Structures are given as C-alpha cells and as structure tokens.
Amino acid sequence: MRLVVLPGDGVGPEVTTAAVRVLRAAFASRGLPLDIATRAVGWAAVQTEGAPLTDDTIDACRAADAVLLGAVGHPDAEHAPAHLRPEAGLLALRQALGCWGNLRPARVPDGLIGASALRADRARGTDLVVVRELGGGLYYGEPRGDDRGRAWNTLSYTEDEVRRIAHLAFRVASERRRRVTSVDKANVLETSKLWRRVAEEVALQYPEVIFESMLVDRAAMELALRPSRFDVVLTSNLFGDILSDQAAGVVGSLGALGSASVGGDTDLYEPVHGSAPDIAGTGRANPMGAIASVTLMLRTTGGLPELADDIDASVEACLGDGLRTDDLATPADASPPVGTHAFTSAVVDRLGARVSRRVVGGA
Numbered sequence: 001m002r003l004v005v006l007p008g009d010g011v012g013p014e015v016t017t018a019a020v021r022v023l024r025a026a027f028a029s030r031g032l033p034l035d036i037a038t039r040a041v042g043w044a045a046v047q048t049e050g051a052p053l054t055d056d057t058i059d060a061c062r063a064a065d066a067v068l069l070g071a072v073g074h075p076d077a078e079h080a081p082a083h084l085r086p087e088a089g090l091l092a093l094r095q096a097l098g099c100w101g102n103l104r105p106a107r108v109p110d111g112l113i114g115a116s117a118l119r120a121d122r123a124r125g126t127d128l129v130v131v132r133e134l135g136g137g138l139y140y141g142e143p144r145g146d147d148r149g150r151a152w153n154t155l156s157y158t159e160d161e162v163r164r165i166a167h168l169a170f171r172v173a174s175e176r177r178r179r180v181t182s183v184d185k186a187n188v189l190e191t192s193k194l195w196r197r198v199a200e201e202v203a204l205q206y207p208e209v210i211f212e213s214m215l216v217d218r219a220a221m222e223l224a225l226r227p228s229r230f231d232v233v234l235t236s237n238l239f240g241d242i243l244s245d246q247a248a249g250v251v252g253s254l255g256a257l258g259s260a261s262v263g264g265d266t267d268l269y270e271p272v273h274g275s276a277p278d279i280a281g282t283g284r285a286n287p288m289g290a291i292a293s294v295t296l297m298l299r300t301t302g303g304l305p306e307l308a309d310d311i312d313a314s315v316e317a318c319l320g321d322g323l324r325t326d327d328l329a330t331p332a333d334a335s336p337p338v339g340t341h342a343f344t345s346a347v348v349d350r351l352g353a354r355v356s357r358r359v360v361g362g363a
Ligand code: NAD
Pocket: 011, 015, 070, 071, 072, 073, 074, 075, 087, 090, 253, 254, 255, 256, 270, 271, 272, 273, 274, 275, 276, 277, 278, 279, 284, 285, 286, 287, 289, 327
C-alpha cells in the first residue's frame, strides 16, 4: 500500500506519528510492504511552501492508495486571509480528491463507559456511524462573502448529491444493524425538504433497512438521551460536522473518533478532532482517533480487515487494562493517565502479542 501522510498542525503530527507506528507494526507482523511519503498541509504548509495545500501535494495524494491527515488549524492563522487559512487547505483537499462521503463511527466500548459524558445506562450500547455529506452544502455554496457589515453563505443541494450519499448510508446500514436515520430541518429549509424526499425515495430500494427521518434539533436531543437507538445517521455537511462532535462527547473525547472520506480518486482518512492547540506539544494527545482512521483505511481501501481487527482488539485490550490518555481519564480510574507515546507503545505491544499467539497457535 502506498500512503501519503499529511501530519498538519498542532497535535496532528503527534497523532499521525502514533498511528503510523501502529500501522507499520501491523504490516510488519504480516510481512506486507508499506510505502509512506510525508508532506505538509495546513499552517505548516503555509510556513514552508506559502500555501495550505500545494498542487504537488494534491498530485502526490492522487497518486497514492490512501491519505492519512492529522489535523489543521493554528491560533496564528486566525487573522490570515481566506486563501491562507489552514482549514481552506483541508476543504480544498477533500474537493480535489472528490471525497463526497464521510463516515464517522462512534462506539462506546465497555472499557470506556465511565468516560462518557452520559450516565452509564445511557452510554451503554452506543454504536453508530454518522454518514456526513462532505462535498457540498453550506461549506461550498456560492455565492459567499462579506461586505460592509453583512456576510452571506449559500446552502444548496442537488438531488444527485443527496442520492449518492443516501445510497452510501444504506449500503453501510446493510452491513450493520439495518437502520438509517436521515437528519434534516425539513420543517424550515428547502434544501432539507429536497433531502427528505430523495432519502425517502432511496429508502424504497432498501426494504430490509428500517428508515426514519428526524429533525436535527430532536436528533441532537436523542443523541444525548438515547444514543444507542441510532445505527446510521445520514446527514448534510454542516449537521454532520456538529452531530459527530456530539457523538464524540457520548464516547468521552473528540480524540477518540476516526473517519473515512470516500467517493473520489483517493480515500482520505482523518481523525474527527482538530489541532487541539490547548494541548499540542505536551505529549498528551489521544492517538485513538488517528489509529481508528488507520483501521478504517485497512478495511475500506486496504482490503485488510484482519489487520484492522488486530489493531482494534489491541486498542480495546489497552482500554480494558485501564490505559488511557487524560482526555478519557475519570476520578474512578485505578491508575493515572498515560501520554500519547506510552499508549501507542502499549497498543504496539499487544499487537505483537496477538501475532505471536497466532504463530504459536499455528493459525
Ligand atoms: P479541537 O478538536 O482541536 O479541540 C477541541 C477540544 O478537544 C480541545 O480541548 C482539545 O484539547 C480536545 N482534543 C482534540 N483532539 C484531541 C486529542 N487527540 N486528544 C486529546 N484531546 C483532544 O477543536 P477546536 O478547539 O474547536 O479547534 C482547534 C483548531 O482545529 C481550529 O483551528 C479548527 O479549525 C481546527 N480543526 C481542524 C479539524 C481537522 O483538521 N479535521 C477538525 C476540527 C477543528
């Protein structure tokens, strides 16, 4: 597999270094080749190359099998002109690669129930995927701008854009608990009325999947009270951005969630969190989101689900043993939190132990 890594800003390099360590260990355990090139993106790229995303980087990403991105964003960039903003680099990359669908799984493993923002009985059993439309909506709508005390953005969706993300959601649900909740604001917005109509049409083609539409305000409430009722949450670019962070709160930390951005020339894998400037450089970043992104990569692009299973099981074993970074720590924990490097080493150790058990066991 040929992989381009874009570490980016803040904790981005810390969590991609961790995820690449785990990925290399997994590939080595099976004697598989892995070719990794690293390039700058975001504010780091503005510093070294004068732009948050260069054409060379886009070309390198297009030529790769997959891209792993850490995070972009920097406090110094707050007042930079729009074309030099780190976030513009990420949005341009998703667009250049043609990634229009974003899968953001959020699961509360047994070992993490105490870390959830929710009471244990509410958090238990949470296992959902936000299927977020990533190529359109309010993020890319034209016209946009600001002038003399007024600013504007455009929210627009075509039937085709909604149809393709809806099909993706139903395909994902078919492999899971077969339930799709399409989230919109159809009581107010024309785009949402179109969204709901197209989602209902697509639903007819998947009779084995239970379908419902839900207004976004209620969905936010349900996610806080009964998150285990959701399987696949199908929604637009902006609503998906917000609801996936809320789902991270249900799990216990934004640092714990990974994502896959699909549909284009090359799939892009990114943790859901940002550059976390408040903890960058302290060695405390949670690498779970970046590691989860790598397991999504192994399942989605790599066709290597058994490697992904090994990594997921190793992470869960660490959590079960009480290991966690301090974003997931609680007063009830028996031992103090560990840093990014120690957590990653523990994952790599358990990965090695699983592999040698298999070799000894002859499987
Ligand atoms: P953030 O995700 O960077 O941080 C929010 C909170 O979560 C912070 O308290 C942070 O410490 C914590 N957190 C995030 N990731 C963590 C991790 N791996 N381990 C432990 N704790 C973690 O969101 P923000 O503060 O709203 O944004 C900061 C910058 O990141 C902004 O510039 C924003 O644009 C950017 N951002 C980038 C992406 C991306 O690259 N995909 C996503 C979100 C935000």
